[in-house]
Amino acid sequence: MRFxxxxxxxxxxxTEKVINTAKKxxxxxxxxxxxxxxxxxxATFLGVSIVDKTDILLFVVEEHIVNNLLDAxxxxxxxxxxxxGIAVVLNVERVAGLEKQIENIKGKLRDENL
Structure with a gap:
């Protein structure tokens, strides 16, 4: 399995809209x-840089859903x-701790005949 x-x-x-969209x-x-x-x-104010607040959201996903997720x-x-905001996709070399999710993904893939 590739993530x-x-x-x-x-x-x-x-942030909440991005999370809900990603989950859908x-x-x-x-x-x-x-x-x-x-x-x-x-931007600056009185010579001091103004830094915007941002949220970094991470989603570790099986590669077959990446395009749909990013498009959504x-x-x-x-x-x-x-x-x-912006979104980027990074390769994952190895993963540990996702055993339960991997079993769920395998079951879903079998149901979808992928």
Missing amino acids: KIVMTFVNPEI AGATGDVVIPARGSGSSQ ISSECKLREPGN
């Missing part, structure tokens, strides 16, 4: 990391609009 990490950096106002697209869990960052047009998040959460 990917779908990592999103999103405006905290849409097949993600079984998530990790939310509060963060801060600056975009390409960094991009579309439903309007990632193409400035300020909403």
Whole structure:
């Protein structure tokens, strides 16, 4: 079984929407990391950089759902609009601790004849 990490950096106002959209697209869990960052047009106030709050969301998913998940998040959460966020996909070399999820995925794949 091959896994990917779908990592999103999103405006905290849409975090719940991204999570719900990802789960509808097949993600079984998530990790939310509060963060801060600056975009390409960094603002300043009295010479001090203003850093925007952002949430980093991680979804470890089986590779066959990555495209649908990414398309759903991009579309439903309007990632193409400035300020909403970005999403990237990373390869996973090895995984441990997902035995229960792997069994569930195998059962679902058998049911779907994949």
